[in-house]
Amino acid sequence: MxxxxxxxxxxxxxxxxxxxxxxxxxxxxxxxxxxxxxxxxxxxxxxxxxxxxxxxxxxxxxxxxxxxxxxxxxxxxxxxxxxxxxxxxxxxxxxxxxxxxxxxxxxxxxxxxxxxxxxxxxxxxxxxxxxxxxxxxxxxxxxxxxxxxxxxxxxxxxxxxxxxxxxxxxxxxxxxxxxxxxxxxxxxxxxxxxxxxxxxxxxxxxxxxxxxxxxxxxxxxxxxxxxxxxxxxxxxxxxxxxxxxxxxxxxxxxxxxxxxxxxxxxxxxxxxxxxxxxxxxxEAQAKYERIAGLISIETALRYMGRWFNHHDFTQYPLDEPFPELGDTGSENYKSVTDRIKRIAKEGNLTLRQVAIGNATPxxxxxxxxxxxxxxxxxxxxxxxxxxxxxxxxxxxxxxxxxxxxxxxxxxxxxxxxxxxxxxxxxxxxGLAVPVNRYEKHRQSTAEVSQTTGRK
Structure with missing residues (x-):
């Protein structure tokens, strides 16, 4: 390394x-x-x-x-x-x-x-x-x-x-x-x-x-x-x-x-x-807070909903623990929704915290x-x-x-x-240039022929 x-x-x-x-x-x-x-x-x-x-x-x-x-x-x-x-x-x-x-x-x-x-x-x-x-x-x-x-x-x-x-x-x-x-x-x-x-x-x-x-x-x-x-x-x-x-x-x-x-x-x-x-x-923390502050909680909830098949998060209290959603989520974004649920549970986070964190990680x-x-x-x-x-x-x-x-x-x-x-x-x-498959085949065939000829 x-x-x-x-x-x-x-x-x-x-x-x-x-x-x-x-x-x-x-x-x-x-x-x-x-x-x-x-x-x-x-x-x-x-x-x-x-x-x-x-x-x-x-x-x-x-x-x-x-x-x-x-x-x-x-x-x-x-x-x-x-x-x-x-x-x-x-x-x-x-x-x-x-x-x-x-x-x-x-x-x-x-x-x-x-x-x-x-x-x-x-x-x-x-x-x-x-x-x-x-x-x-x-x-x-x-x-x-x-x-x-x-x-x-x-x-x-x-x-x-x-x-x-x-x-x-x-x-x-x-x-x-x-x-x-x-x-x-x-x-x-x-x-x-x-x-x-x-x-x-x-x-x-x-x-x-x-x-x-x-x-x-x-x-x-x-x-x-x-x-x-x-x-x-x-x-x-x-x-x-x-x-x-x-x-x-x-x-x-x-x-x-x-x-x-x-x-x-x-x-x-x-x-x-x-x-x-x-x-x-x-200064870095103040800059982050300024960036995070650009987004409203309503927009953050709507944005998070797109990962969960446009689930309506406005129905839940903002400052209570992130809701239990069961299997709610999109098959297309399963790794994302699983991570959101896990982070919320491990951190005992509120819906507001999860939504803002998701919008501005x-x-x-x-x-x-x-x-x-x-x-x-x-x-x-x-x-x-x-x-x-x-x-x-x-x-x-x-x-x-x-x-x-x-x-x-x-x-x-x-x-x-x-x-x-x-x-x-x-x-x-640092990646090798792929050899053209037909050139590779021709080279392999030639090598086999040479080996056979020497025998």
């Missing part, structure tokens, strides 16, 4: 992770569609030598949706533009496997990977909000199990399409008039339960082979999908609670890799964090730059995480404070880079 360095990414969550962040002084109220705001955040993240910038997404809005997300950029479009305003930092965008075609996803991210010089990443999600079905000509949202079954096949098809062309397939030789080698072009001819895709995709491989695959989901199915085919797991805010809990998750997911012929270093575990940085503890990262760096180092050295994804409560302040005050301390301790050593996202993250 002594020579390893942590991985750090920044989530560009419009005006911030806190649902009322658009009200915060200094935050652009139109942040979700403000290109200059996104450019500033990406360039600040790149100045801090962060591994990647990340844009989340959702496919359904209603009156409970965070206001700043009622009008937002589509991620692939946004990071395509941002690739032209950055030079080293990786760029990760969210696209749902449930509501997209593998051929389209493969083509979009392969294109972005070439445009950016090998800096693209795909955050694969399965879309938890039931209402998404209504925007995609479907009467019903697939069950959790069905969504992950579909995602597994979807990812397999996308990777197959990314291998359509071997690395040296395109000669483009004007003298001979040969543009490509037909033997190095491959149709996938996939026929599965959910998808039928011939291929090839009409774009070649990038310097990093495949765009980096992020997987957001902490359910059993999500962990299994990550172990089978992802490069990084984004565990979401709340992932950093205690070292013991994080270590349990880390070991659980990493322990699943061997059955897929993978090693622990091939998958990164990156929980979300929302640090609040102050020159003193008192405080966590252990409210303090001075040294205190925050100490806490991140503690988790990292315990091998409970491989790094973190910064989810600023309010933006751009959250990114600016972290890059200006926390990153330098991590760099001084040798825990984070001081300069980029690579040009691709895989290079930043």
């Amino acid at each position: 002594s020579n390893k360095q942590m991985k750090l990414g920044a989530a560009l969550l419009a005006t911030g992770e806190q649902m009322a962040s658009w009200l915060y002084p200094g935050t652009p109220a139109d942040g979700a569609i403000n290109l200059e705001h996104y450019k500033q955040m990406v360039q600040k993240s790149e100045a801090g030598k962060l591994d990647f910038a990340f844009i989340a997404d959702g496919l359904f809005i209603n009156e409970v949706t965070m206001p700043q997300y009622l009008n937002r950029f589509e991620p692939v479009t946004a990071i395509s533009v941002l690739s032209a305003h950055s030079s080293h930092i990786g760029l990760v965008g969210t696209v749902s496997a449930t509501y997209s075609e593998p051929f389209t996803v493969a083509r979009q991210f392969a294109s972005l990977d070439l445009l950016s010089g090998g800096r693209a990443g795909w955050n694969l999600v399965t879309s938890a909000l039931d209402g998404a079905a209504l925007n995609y000509s479907r009467n019903q949202h697939p069950s959790h199990a069905d969504r992950y079954e579909l995602a597994d096949e979807h990812l397999s098809v996308v990777k197959g399409l990314w291998d359509s062309w071997e690395d040296d397939a395109f000669s483009r030789d004007k003298e001979s008039g040969v543009f490509f080698d037909p033997e190095k072009m491959h149709r996938l001819d996939h026929k599965g339960k959910h998808f039928s895709v011939q291929g090839p995709v009409n774009i070649g491989r990038s310097p990093q082979g495949y765009p980096v695959i992020f997987q957001a989901g902490s359910s059993e199915a999500g962990k299994e999908l990550a172990a089978k085919g992802a490069d990084a797991v984004f565990t979401g805010i709340g992932g950093v609670t205690t070292v013991a809990e994080s270590k349990h998750f880390y070991d659980d997911v990493k322990g699943r890799l061997a059955k897929y012929g993978r090693t622990p270093d091939e998958l990164l575990i990156l929980p979300g964090i929302a640090p609040v940085v102050g020159a003193t503890e008192e 405080r966590g252990p990262l409210v303090g001075t730059p040294v205190q925050i760096a100490d806490e991140l180092e503690r988790f990292f050295r315990a091998e409970a995480v491989d790094g973190f994804i910064l989810l600023g409560h309010v933006l751009p302040e959250g990114i600016n404070d972290f890059v200006d005050h926390v990153v330098p301390i991590l760099q001084e301790r040798g825990l984070f880079r001081t300069e980029y050593e690579h040009t691709t996202l895989r290079g930043h993250l």
Whole structure:
């Protein structure tokens, strides 16, 4: 562990992770569609030598949706533009496997990977909000199990399409008039339960082979999908609670890799964090309280209700213990609702405390730059995480404070880079470039032939 360095990414969550962040002084109220705001955040993240910038997404809005997300950029479009305003930092965008075609996803991210010089990443999600079905000509949202079954096949098809062309397939030789080698072009001819895709995709491989695959989901199915085919797991805010809990998750997911012929270093575990940085503890606490104070209790109750199938929490007394809800909750958010119930019970918290805490999670990262760096180092050295994804409560302040005050301390301790050593996202993250499956097969066949010939 002594020579390893942590991985750090920044989530560009419009005006911030806190649902009322658009009200915060200094935050652009139109942040979700403000290109200059996104450019500033990406360039600040790149100045801090962060591994990647990340844009989340959702496919359904209603009156409970965070206001700043009622009008937002589509991620692939946004990071395509941002690739032209950055030079080293990786760029990760969210696209749902449930509501997209593998051929389209493969083509979009392969294109972005070439445009950016090998800096693209795909955050694969399965879309938890039931209402998404209504925007995609479907009467019903697939069950959790069905969504992950579909995602597994979807990812397999996308990777197959990314291998359509071997690395040296395109000669483009004007003298001979040969543009490509037909033997190095491959149709996938996939026929599965959910998808039928011939291929090839009409774009070649990038310097990093495949765009980096992020997987957001902490359910059993999500962990299994990550172990089978992802490069990084984004565990979401709340992932950093205690070292013991994080270590349990880390070991659980990493322990699943061997059955897929993978090693622990091939998958990164990156929980979300929302640090609040102050020159003193008192200043940091005052800043947190100012951020938390942006949200009304009515809004906090309504926001919490979305995790519980829009359960009406206004029917309960605010300052009495969190109500007993039994099995009330959404199948799509079971890990979230289970955690909310557990925290309420263990802390003997009131409904008001739980609602505000859920809307603006405080966590252990409210303090001075040294205190925050100490806490991140503690988790990292315990091998409970491989790094973190910064989810600023309010933006751009959250990114600016972290890059200006926390990153330098991590760099001084040798825990984070001081300069980029690579040009691709895989290079930043220490992930190997996948060998094209057809090249690998040809190499294996040649090795067998040589061995047989020597005998």
